[in-house]
Amino acid sequence: MNSEKTPDALKGKADKKVFIKTYGCQMNVYDSDRMNDALTTDGYIPTDTPEDADLVILNTCHIREKAAEKVYSELGRIRKIKDSRANAGKKTMVSVAGCVAQAEGAEISKRAPVVDLVVGPQSYHRLPELLGKAAGGEKVVETEFDIQEKFKHLATPSKEAVRKRGVTAFLTVQEGCDKFCTFCVVPYTRGAEVSRSVDQIVGEAQRLAAAGVREVTLLGQNVNGWHGQGSDGREWGLGELLFKLAEVDGIDRLRYTTSHPRDMDDALIAAHRDLDILMPYLHLPVQSGSDAILKAMNRKHTRDDYFRLIDRIREVRSDIALSGDFIVGFPGETDKDFRDTMDLIEKVTYGSAFSFKYSPRPGTPGATLENQVDEDVKSERLAELQALLASQQAAFNHSLTGQKINVLFEKGGRQQGQLSGRSPWLQPVHVEAPSELYGEFAEVEILAATANSLQGKLIQN
Structure with a gap:
């Protein structure tokens, strides 16, 4: 997590630092960014290490094995940092957020007294208020479900914040899930499916584009189950939304994740046919190839x-x-x-x-x-x-070796004079290229491939 320049309005006030450790899915990455945005208005600036943080947030995921135990283990390390800073006369607030927070609730405060605030995914817009209560000595646990309220109060990231994060961005369009697969905890930690409106989504996409974002990935626990209110008052589906987002000036690539096979309708398939801006990559989990197991999973x-x-x-x-x-x-x-x-x-x-x-x-x-x-x-x-x-x-x-593909360069490469970007199919592509191409598209010939990435050379025009 990179530090940002402090907005002028906050100079003299922004003397607090926040460290956020993010676990799990892209939705958590997005939520961590939104927490940073909300905390900026409360005088916090991001830091890369917990040792100099006035606020440490663990944004947790409940999908992986023994997720809660890993959080408690991390809290043990955070406690030592908090004690060390206390000995130096510095106060450290500790918060557990995300799906483990939602699932464990007050149990976290009981098992880990180092924690000052437990906050579920639907309450991040209230983070400054909740931290104020915790700073007064109250052990705060906030795990109420109100996704629509969260959507209303999503902090708009500043142009400086967006530019610092890069030329690609996540954009949440939907949260929660109604599928109730028997292996999955999401309906219990994120709640029922709720969709943002078309105007909310397009407005955020326009702000991202104005700040230099070129590629947007739409996020949802069941993203192709999105059904939001359109500007015409009708309920739209994801396919129709993608056509609308393709009209946003400055956005050159669209992606979406994660999908369910039951919600791939005709309009969404048509979007893959008709929209060049929609990348030819689809994450479509099946989970099992056995009908008996699929039935047991409630797929x-x-x-x-x-x-x-x-x-x-x-x-x-x-x-x-x-x-x-x-x-x-x-x-x-x-x-x-x-x-x-x-x-x-x-x-x-x-x-x-x-x-x-x-x-x-x-x-x-x-x-x-x-x-x-x-x-x-x-x-x-x-x-x-x-x-x-x-x-x-x-x-x-x-x-793909020998093919010529379009690459969006996102960051510096592993070696001097190298840039890295993504192919249309999401693989990392490493190329010797001038730094002026950062944030730009260029045609690249693929020279070699590994299991996880591609090597190429610029095609000079």
């Missing part, structure tokens, strides 16, 4: 439904690269179920994917299911599955 689609959907998407956009999520070892998963998943991966082929061993999440139906799979079996299956996914990703990357 409400079958493997054949998924196959037919992929065929429709590839029919309108032949160069699209697919990404996915896979859970190995869900309760009751047999060898045949696992083989069905491997078969699906072989037939679909992915440009990239995320895969995990199933681990029970307290409060979810999956945690109470019988026939839990042995950990050693999970590990063996995951290793086999990840090897297949890695080979497909490497093959896709190598297929």
Whole structure:
């Protein structure tokens, strides 16, 4: 996290520093940025280390295994920093935010007295107010659900803040989920699906473009389930929203994540066909290739439904690269179920994917299911599955060798005189290029590929 110049209006007031450690998904990255924006008006400036922070925030994620225990372990380290600063006469406030905060609530304050404030994802707009209460000695726990209220009070980032973050940006359009997959904690920590209006989203996109952002990724726990009020009073779907955002001057690329197969409607598929600004990359998690496991997961689609959907998407956009999520070892998963998943991966082929061993999440139906799979079996299956996914990703990357592609340069590269950017398919691309190309697009010939990135050279015009 980079420090920013303090706005003139806050000079003399901005003598407090905040360190935010962000775990998990892109939504948390977005939320951390919004917390920084809200705290700027309260006199805080970001710092890269907790040791010199007056406020430390852990923005947590509940998806990964033993997420809560990892937070408590981190709080043990933060306590030592807080004690050390106290000995030097400096006060440190500590806050736990995010989905673990939502799920654990007051239990965090009981187990970790170092914590002054526990705040759920829907209350970040109240952060300065809640910190004021905590500064007065009150142990504050705020985990109320009111996403619409949060949307109303999203802090508008300053142009300076946006420019510091770069030429790409996340933009939340939707939060929460109504799908209630049996393995997932999101409906319990983020709440029901709520969508921002078209005017709110377009307004934020315009502000981002005015600050120099060239690529926007729309975010939602179930982003293609977005249904927001349009400027004409109708309820719009994500496909219609993408066409509207394509009209925003200065935005040259659009992406969205994370999607559910059940919400890929005709209008959204048409957007992939008709909008060049919509990148040919789609994250569309299937989780399993077994109908029996999909039913146990409450996914409400079958493997054949998924196959037919992929065929429709590839029919309108032949160069699209697919990404996915896979859970190995869900309760009751047999060898045949696992083989069905491997078969699906072989037939679909992915440009990239995320895969995990199933681990029970307290409060979810999956945690109470019988026939839990042995950990050693999970590990063996995951290793086999990840090897297949890695080979497909490497093959896709190598297929781009010799091609000429458009790259948006986002930052300095690993080596002197190098810039790094992203391909249309989201791979990092490293190129020897002048610094003047930062924030610009350029045509690049791909010379080599690794498992995770591409190497290229500028095509001189």
